[in-house]
Each structure stands twice: as C-alpha cells, then as structure tokens.
Amino acid sequence: MKKLLNMKKKEKPIRTPKEKKPKAEKVKPARMKKPKKAAKASKIKPPRTARQKAHTTKSSKPISKPIGFVRNKMKWLGRQIVKSIRIIPTLLPKKSVKDAPLLNGNVKVLPQFCIQTKLIGCYLIPVMLIVILGIVSYSRSSRALNSNYESAVSQTMNMANEYFTFAFSNIETDMNTVLSDGELRVYYSGEYTTNETQQKTRDDLKKKSDTLKSKLDSLTPGTLEYYKIYSEYITAKNDFQDASDVITEAQEGKKNTYYSFNQTIGNKVAANQFIGNIYIVKSGFNTFSTQTKLRGQEDKSKEEIENKINLYPKGEEIYSAFLDTDLGKKVSMDATKYYWVGSGSMPELDKLLLADSSNYALRLAHDVTTTTEAVMIVDIKKDAILNILANFNLGEGSYVGIVTPDNQEIVLDGKALTAEESDKTSSKNNIVKETIYKDQDFYKEALKSKDTFGKDYVRFHGRSYLFTYEKIGNSGIMLCSMVPQSVIVAQANSIRVLTFVMVIISCIIAMIVGTLISKGFSKSINLSIKELAKVSKGDLTVEFRTNRRDEFALLYGSCNDMLANIRGLIMEVESVYDTLSVSLNKVNTSSTTFSETTKDIQSSVHEIEIGVGEQTESATDCLNEMDSLFTKINVVNHNTNEIGSIAASTQVAINSGLTSMDNLNAKTKSTTDITDSVIQTIKELSVHSKNIGQIVNSINDIAEETNLLSLNASIEAARAGAAGKGFSVVATQIRKLADQCLASAGKISNIVTEITEATKEAVSTAQTAEEIVDEQVEAVAATAHSFQTLKQRIEKLSEYLESIQSSSKDMEASGSSTLNSMENISAILEETLASVTSVANVTDKQSEALTSLDDASSQLMIRAERLGDAISKFKTK
Structure with missing residues (x-):
C-alpha cells in the first residue's frame, strides 16, 4: 500500500560532457506523459482488473489550479525574451571588415558592446526557455500525480475490500460447517433426553428391589418361600439395572456430545484469526460457547453443580434477550441470511453472554435451521479489524474505517495510519471517538447508491477531502476513507517549489558563468596587452602563460615561440642548467632515502633471521607434542574397542x-x-447347588403331601374296620417312607448349604488368586519394559562407541598427516633461515655501493653550482 501511495517519477540521469545527446532532444524538449499513460507506465503498479479499471475511469472533481499565477509569469517571460532578442544583432559578426577603421591602443569600448554583456544575454535566452519548460512541466506533472494518487487510494481500498470480503466469507463458511455438524443436530433432536416416566419407572423398580431384599433377608434360606422371593428379587434387580443403564447412557451421551461440540467450535476460533467467540443458544438447552464460564452443567464438575459455582443463565434467558434486540428481530424474520452489526449496540445481551464490547468489533448471527428457537452468534475480534485498518497509509489527517448496518463506526485517524510498524500495536488507542461518517450527507448518498464503490471530493470540518467507499460483499458493512486534499496536492506543490528553485538557480548560474567567462576574456586580453608593451620596450624575458585551451592559447603559444627564437642559446643553456639542478637534487634525495631504506632492510633481515631460528625450535617442540598426542589417540582407540566388546x-x-x-x-x-x-x-x-436345593424343596413338599395322604388313608382304614387293616399297614409304611424322605431331604439341604458356603469360599479364593496373577502380569510387563529400555540404551551406547571409534581413527589419520606436515614445515624453516642469511650478505654489499654513489653525487653538485654562477652573468630573466 505504501508503494502505491508514494509513487514518484524517476529522475533522468545527468549527462556528462562526453556523452552525445540524441538529435531528437535538440529539436524538441521532453514532454510529460498524460496522467493515464503515466499511471500505466508505473512499474510498481500491479495488473489492473476490470474493477480497478472502473476505479481509474470514474470521474472525480478536478483540483483547482493557480491560473492567474501562470498567466502573470508568462507575460513577464515574454517581455524578457523581447529584450533579449534586441541584443542578438550585436552578437552577429559583420560579413566584411574592409571599410572598418584602423584602431590603436587608445580605443574606448562601450558597456553594451563588451563581451561580458553579450555573453550574459546569450545565456538568458535558454534560461527563459527553462522557465517556460518548468511551468508547463509543473502543470502536467501535478495533474498526473493527483490522478495517480487518487487511483492508488482507490486500488488500496479495493484490495482492502477484497481482503475483508474473503475473510468474512471464510467466517460464514466456517459457521455453515458448524451449523450442519451432526453432533449439534443429535444434541438438539432429544435423542439423549430422558422423561419423567422413565425416571419414575427406575425409582419404582428401585423400591421394589429394596423391598424384596428386606423380605429375603428375613426368610430362612432353603425354604420354598425363600426361593420364590429370591427369584422375584433377582428379576426386579435386573429390571432396575436396565432402567438405570438407559438413563445413565443418555446422560453420558449428552455430556460427551456437549463437550465434543464445544471443542469443535473452540477449534474454529483457534483456526480463524478474526473470530473471537462463538455462542449457540437454544431455549431449554445449555449454551454452546467458547466462553467456558457460560457452558452448562454437562461441562461442570460435581462440586461446582452442588455448590452452584460458575452457573450462568440458561438458554431460554439468553434467547429471550436476543429476540428483544434489533438483530434478533431480523434473524427471526429471515432464517437464511447472516446479519452483521457493530459492537456496543446490545449491552443487555453482552451482559448475559459475558462479552466485553471493547474486545469485539462486529457481531453476526444466523438462525439454527436444524431446530427451532435457536440462534448462533459470532463475535469478530476488534484487534483483527484494527490491524487491517492500521496498515493503510493515506497520509496525515486522513480517516479510514468501517461502518456497520446499524451505524456503528470503527475509524482510525492519520496518526495511527502513518505510525511505524512498532507503534501500530497501539492502534486501539487511536480510534476516533467522534462520529465521522454516519451523520454526513455524502455517506448517506453513498449508502443509498446502488454502486458497490465510489469516490468524490467532499467538505468535512471546513476542509476538502477525497471520500472513497467500498461496500463489503453482502454484509451491509461499508469501508470508508477520507484523505485531505492538501495531502494529495502536496507532491505537486513540492514540484512547483522545486521548479521555481531550479529556475532561480539556473538564472544565477547563467549570470555567474557569463560574468566569469567574460572576465576571463578581458583578463587574458589585458594581460596580453601589458606583456606586449614590455616586449616593445626591449625586455626579452617576458613569458606568456595561460591555462586556457582556446584561441588565446594559440595566440600565447605563437608569442612564446617568437621570444624563444630571440633568446636563443642563452635560454637553452639556462634550461639545461635548471634541468641539471633538479636532477641532481632528485639523485641526492633518492640516494639518501635508498641508503636509509637499505639500513632498515638490513635490520629487518637480521630480525627475520632470529625469528626463523625461534620458529624452527618451536616446530621441533610441536613435532614432539604431536608424537605424544598420537600415542594418546591410540590408547583411546584401544579403550573404546574394549568398551564396545563389553557393550556387545x-x-x-x-x-x-x-x-x-x-x-x-x-x-x-x-x-x-x-x-x-x-x-x-x-x-x-x-448354580447346580441352587437347583438341587429347589429339588429338595420339591421332595419336602411331596413328603408333606404323602404324610397327609397316609394320614387320610389311616383315617379311612379305621373307618373301614377290619376290611381296612391292610390299607392301614400300607398307609403306615407310606408315612414312614415320607418321614424318611423328609429326613433325607433335610440332610441333602444341609449338604447343599455346605456346598454353597464352600463354593463362595472357593470363588473368593480364586478371585484372590486372579488378582495375584494380574499383579504378577503387571510386574512381568514392567520388568520386560525395563529390559527393553536397557536394550535401547545399550544399542545407543554402541552407536556412540562406533562414532567414537570412527572419530579416533580419523584423529589417528589426521595425527599422521599433521606429523608429516610439521616435518615439512621444519624443513622449510631451515631452508628459509639459509635464504635470509644470504639476503643479509647481499644487503651489506648494497650498502657499500650506496656510500660510493653518495660521494659521486656530492662532487657533481659542486660543479653544477659553478655552472649556475657563470650563466647568471647574462640578463635572461
């Protein structure tokens, strides 16, 4: 965004004097491109979409120009150009000078015909053209810059709109996924709900089971009635257990589904940087929420439920408060849309949802279509919205923000928009408190407009602003910005100031250059006249000197050649003497310097010789240390092999x-x-023992019935008299058999009771044995795990030992290589010591030769001084 808003024209490189200017530039000056072409040519501008082309082609109010200022400047320039043209005839040379008068040295030159005046006039003509070029360039560049700035703002707003649209669309997509989740549908379908009839049935079965248990405890085991009650007790107990399992399974399923779905919406919040909190509310149900305090009893501990800790409003209370809001009325009227509102418009609902309006910027809601009287509410983080708005850099004094359908504003001013990256984290403190957009007529017109984007120049607080708006998708939210017109024209004003300054500087430079050149001509001519006057009086020592490289240089050169031929041999001898003196001085200086340098080299060579000797001794010591190190490496390698064998x-x-x-x-x-x-x-x-008991009971019943039959038979036999004696005997025998059966059944019952007790003890003993075996299994598993861990660590130790062995071998090889290198270094140092000794001998011989050269130079200087004394007798200077 900053690149789009800070576009500048590339400056043309300044040509050096050696570079040739193209012919086209001599014919006509370079023109500023039209605004649209300039915008196209900008390298940092991205490819434009159809929507962005619409931004650039849409008309906006033009910026006012200082027309009067330009008109006055043009008149003044016209007058100056007329004055300059009048001087041109004086600058043109005459075609013929045959009729010109013969002048002498007493001629007077008028100021308007002097070379200085003519040169300044010539320089003023291109200066005037530069002034005209500056004014035209400023006019066209200002229009191009303003157009580019407006287009950049529009493109920035468009990109922000696309980003917001993409983010809001992702949020709605995530919420659609949440609403279509199967767990939410199952939870609200009542699948895990238990009614009062089921709970009453469970309680009745519990009472029946307890009653039969008490009655069973009061009976004597082994009797027929005991076994009948026992059978009824087992049936009632199983029925109670089945009813309890149904209710417990429903409660556990409800709790697990509630916890799982809360985790699901929590993951949605964690994955989306814009979502702050999600609430799903339904009358008669606990609330799904990423606010842990707002969750129902399924997500609370037993202690919190019993002590009524962290228990917050139920779904029906929150849903009722939601329906009382404007947002709730819109959602209840149309269950197929997402509705967006700003923060702070529903304080009562925020209180129930435990939401802080300062932490969210937007809120959207949608009806839960899979059930009735349910709604999903999503809060959008304020920091996420502010981070996007803070990335706008529209200049000082600008405003950018969003306006929700319920006229809630979030606007940042220019301080936050132009802050450094390190200061943008505090953009929440730079939110504009006053109302910026919603009460303004231009905002209302934009809101009513069918266009999804637009721009216009508007008045706000007595200043002119560029107002730009973008409608974000179908959310009803509008992205708005206002940039002061002064910021837009600031770059054009800087170009105007720069053009004016450059024109003034050009004029000053032209005046200075013309003055300097004319003074240079006058100085050269006056100097020539003065020196020629001396020559006319017979002074042959005159010399014409100049740094110029024009016709004056040719003139001075010809005069010097003329005087050189006159001076002849004297000047040549004097030149030879000067050259000889300079050369002798250089030889003397070089000889002294070379002598001192040779002494320094000699001293350095001796020091190098000492140093090389010390290095030789150090190399010998290092060689001995390397032998010792090589021995220690072998010991380490041997020990490592031993450890590896132990580990294996x-x-x-x-x-x-x-x-x-x-x-x-x-x-x-x-x-x-x-x-x-x-x-x-x-x-x-x-179980078989219990079946035997039942059989014994049946035998007892049969025996009792047999006794009754024998008793009846005896009575009937007594009534029959003698005829019934045989029948009486049979009855007596039957009674005896019945008594024996009763006695045998009693013994069997006692045996069965003993078997039952023994069976219980055996079951208890077997269960104890099973527990001991389970503990033994756990101990064996723990021991096996310890062995496995020890095995892994031994394997890791083996790997480390192999690495140490490999490193030891590498160290051994490196030690051998280093030992060979040290031997080579020692040999090289011995050779260096011999070479340094040889250099020292050569340096001593060179010092003796320099002493002889110094003596010869002194003798030559004495003879040169004698030659100079002889030449000074002639008047040549």
Whole structure:
C-alpha cells in the first residue's frame, strides 16, 4: 500500500560532457506523459482488473489550479525574451571588415558592446526557455500525480475490500460447517433426553428391589418361600439395572456430545484469526460457547453443580434477550441470511453472554435451521479489524474505517495510519471517538447508491477531502476513507517549489558563468596587452602563460615561440642548467632515502633471521607434542574397542533376559486363563447347588403331601374296620417312607448349604488368586519394559562407541598427516633461515655501493653550482 501511495517519477540521469545527446532532444524538449499513460507506465503498479479499471475511469472533481499565477509569469517571460532578442544583432559578426577603421591602443569600448554583456544575454535566452519548460512541466506533472494518487487510494481500498470480503466469507463458511455438524443436530433432536416416566419407572423398580431384599433377608434360606422371593428379587434387580443403564447412557451421551461440540467450535476460533467467540443458544438447552464460564452443567464438575459455582443463565434467558434486540428481530424474520452489526449496540445481551464490547468489533448471527428457537452468534475480534485498518497509509489527517448496518463506526485517524510498524500495536488507542461518517450527507448518498464503490471530493470540518467507499460483499458493512486534499496536492506543490528553485538557480548560474567567462576574456586580453608593451620596450624575458585551451592559447603559444627564437642559446643553456639542478637534487634525495631504506632492510633481515631460528625450535617442540598426542589417540582407540566388546556382551545378556521374560509372560497368561476357568466352573457348581436345593424343596413338599395322604388313608382304614387293616399297614409304611424322605431331604439341604458356603469360599479364593496373577502380569510387563529400555540404551551406547571409534581413527589419520606436515614445515624453516642469511650478505654489499654513489653525487653538485654562477652573468630573466 505504501508503494502505491508514494509513487514518484524517476529522475533522468545527468549527462556528462562526453556523452552525445540524441538529435531528437535538440529539436524538441521532453514532454510529460498524460496522467493515464503515466499511471500505466508505473512499474510498481500491479495488473489492473476490470474493477480497478472502473476505479481509474470514474470521474472525480478536478483540483483547482493557480491560473492567474501562470498567466502573470508568462507575460513577464515574454517581455524578457523581447529584450533579449534586441541584443542578438550585436552578437552577429559583420560579413566584411574592409571599410572598418584602423584602431590603436587608445580605443574606448562601450558597456553594451563588451563581451561580458553579450555573453550574459546569450545565456538568458535558454534560461527563459527553462522557465517556460518548468511551468508547463509543473502543470502536467501535478495533474498526473493527483490522478495517480487518487487511483492508488482507490486500488488500496479495493484490495482492502477484497481482503475483508474473503475473510468474512471464510467466517460464514466456517459457521455453515458448524451449523450442519451432526453432533449439534443429535444434541438438539432429544435423542439423549430422558422423561419423567422413565425416571419414575427406575425409582419404582428401585423400591421394589429394596423391598424384596428386606423380605429375603428375613426368610430362612432353603425354604420354598425363600426361593420364590429370591427369584422375584433377582428379576426386579435386573429390571432396575436396565432402567438405570438407559438413563445413565443418555446422560453420558449428552455430556460427551456437549463437550465434543464445544471443542469443535473452540477449534474454529483457534483456526480463524478474526473470530473471537462463538455462542449457540437454544431455549431449554445449555449454551454452546467458547466462553467456558457460560457452558452448562454437562461441562461442570460435581462440586461446582452442588455448590452452584460458575452457573450462568440458561438458554431460554439468553434467547429471550436476543429476540428483544434489533438483530434478533431480523434473524427471526429471515432464517437464511447472516446479519452483521457493530459492537456496543446490545449491552443487555453482552451482559448475559459475558462479552466485553471493547474486545469485539462486529457481531453476526444466523438462525439454527436444524431446530427451532435457536440462534448462533459470532463475535469478530476488534484487534483483527484494527490491524487491517492500521496498515493503510493515506497520509496525515486522513480517516479510514468501517461502518456497520446499524451505524456503528470503527475509524482510525492519520496518526495511527502513518505510525511505524512498532507503534501500530497501539492502534486501539487511536480510534476516533467522534462520529465521522454516519451523520454526513455524502455517506448517506453513498449508502443509498446502488454502486458497490465510489469516490468524490467532499467538505468535512471546513476542509476538502477525497471520500472513497467500498461496500463489503453482502454484509451491509461499508469501508470508508477520507484523505485531505492538501495531502494529495502536496507532491505537486513540492514540484512547483522545486521548479521555481531550479529556475532561480539556473538564472544565477547563467549570470555567474557569463560574468566569469567574460572576465576571463578581458583578463587574458589585458594581460596580453601589458606583456606586449614590455616586449616593445626591449625586455626579452617576458613569458606568456595561460591555462586556457582556446584561441588565446594559440595566440600565447605563437608569442612564446617568437621570444624563444630571440633568446636563443642563452635560454637553452639556462634550461639545461635548471634541468641539471633538479636532477641532481632528485639523485641526492633518492640516494639518501635508498641508503636509509637499505639500513632498515638490513635490520629487518637480521630480525627475520632470529625469528626463523625461534620458529624452527618451536616446530621441533610441536613435532614432539604431536608424537605424544598420537600415542594418546591410540590408547583411546584401544579403550573404546574394549568398551564396545563389553557393550556387545551386555546386549546379548539383555536379549536372553527378554526371551526369558516373554516365556514367563506366556506362562503367566496360561495361569490366568486356568484361574478364570476354575472360577467359571465354581460359579456353575453354585448354580447346580441352587437347583438341587429347589429339588429338595420339591421332595419336602411331596413328603408333606404323602404324610397327609397316609394320614387320610389311616383315617379311612379305621373307618373301614377290619376290611381296612391292610390299607392301614400300607398307609403306615407310606408315612414312614415320607418321614424318611423328609429326613433325607433335610440332610441333602444341609449338604447343599455346605456346598454353597464352600463354593463362595472357593470363588473368593480364586478371585484372590486372579488378582495375584494380574499383579504378577503387571510386574512381568514392567520388568520386560525395563529390559527393553536397557536394550535401547545399550544399542545407543554402541552407536556412540562406533562414532567414537570412527572419530579416533580419523584423529589417528589426521595425527599422521599433521606429523608429516610439521616435518615439512621444519624443513622449510631451515631452508628459509639459509635464504635470509644470504639476503643479509647481499644487503651489506648494497650498502657499500650506496656510500660510493653518495660521494659521486656530492662532487657533481659542486660543479653544477659553478655552472649556475657563470650563466647568471647574462640578463635572461
């Protein structure tokens, strides 16, 4: 965004004097491109979509120009150009000078015909053209810059609108996924709901079971009535357990679904940077929410429920408060749309939802279509919205923000928009408190407009602003910005100031350059006249000197050649003497410097010789140390091999222990299976014992009935008299058999009771054995895990040992290589010592030769001074 808003024209490179200017630039000056073409040519501008082209082609109010200022400047320039043209005839040379008068040195030159005046006039003509070019360039560039700035603002708003639209669309897509979630549908369908009839049935079965249990405890085991009550008690207990399981399963399913779906919406909040909180409210149900305090009893601990800690309003209270808001009325009227509103418009609902209006910027709601009297509410983080708005850089004094359908505004001013990246985190403190857009006529017109975007120049607080708006998708939210017109024209004003300054500087430079050049001509001419006057009086020592490279240089050169031929041999001898003196001085200086340098080299060579000797001794010591280090590396390598052997044997022992543990684990499992089989057999024996008891009861009943029959038979036999004696005997025998059956049944009942008690003790003993076996299995598993861990660590130790062995071998190889290198270094140092000794000898010989050269130079200087004394007798200077 900053690149689009800070576009500048690239400056043309300044040509050096050696560069040739293209012919086209001599014919006509470079023109500023039209605004639209300039916008196209900008390299940093991205490819335009059809929507962005519409932004650039849409008309906006033109910016006012200082027309009077330009007109006055043009008149003044016209007058100056006329004055300059009048001087042009004086600058043109005459075609013929045959009729010109013959002048002498007393001629007077008028100021208007002097070279200085003519040169300044010539320079003023291009200066005037530069002024005209500056004014035209300013006019066209200002229009282009303003158009580019407006287009950049529009493109920035368009990109922000696309980003907001994409973000809001993602939010609605995520919420559609939440609304269509199967867990939400199952939770609200009543699948996990239990009614009062089911709970009453469970309570009645519980009472019946307790009653039969009490009655059973009061009866004597082994009787017929005891077994009848026992059978009814078992049936009632099983029915109660089944009813309890149904209710418990429903409660657990409801709780798990509630917790799982809360986790689902929590993941949605964590995955989307814009979503702050999600609430799903339904009358008669607990509220789904990412606010943990707002969740129902399914998500609370038993202690919190019993002490009524962290228990907040139920769904019907929140849903009723939601319906009382304007947002709730819109959602209830149309269940197919998402409705967006701003923060702070529903304080009562915020209080129930435990929401802070300062933490969310927007709120959207949608009806839960899979059930009735339910709604989903989503809060959008304020920081996420502010972070996007803070990335706008529209200049000082600008405003950018969003306006919701319920006329709630979030607007940032220019301080937040132009802040550094490190200061944008505090953009919440830069929110404009006053109302910016919603009460303004231009905003109302934009709101009524069918266009999804637009721009216009408007008046706000007595200043002119560029108002730009973008409608964000179908949310009803409008993205608005206002940029002061002064910021837009600031770059054009800077160009105007720069053009004016450059024109003034050009005029000053032209005046200065013309003055300097004319003074240079006058100075050269006056100097020539003065020197020629001396020559006319017979002074042959005159010299014409100049730094110029024009016709004056040719004139001075010809005069110097003329005087050189006159001076002849004297000047040539004087030149030879000067050259000889300079050369002797250089030779003397060079000889002295070379002598001092040779002494320094000689001293340095001796120091190098000492240093090389010390390096040789150090190399010998280093060689001895490397031998010792090589020995220690061999010891480390040997010890590492020994440790590796120990680790390998340890690993073999661990593998054997693991095999033994696996065998023990298998045998323990077999013991567990046998124990389970024994327990099952004992339980079956207990059931058979109970069946025997029932049979004994039946025998007792038959015996009692037989006694009654024998008694009746005896009575009937007594009535029959003698005829019934045989029948009486039979009745007596039957009674005896019945008594014997009763006695036998009693004994069998006692045996069955003993078997039952023994069976219970056997079951208890078998269960104890099973627990011991389970503990043994756990102990075996823990031991096996310890062996496995030890095996892994031994394997890791083996890997480290292999790495150490490899490193030791590498160190051994490196030690050998280093030892060879040290031997080579020692040999090279010995050769260097011999070379340094040879150089020292050569340096001593060179010092002796320099002493001889110094003596010869002194003798030559004495003779040159004698030659100079002889030449000074002639008047040549």
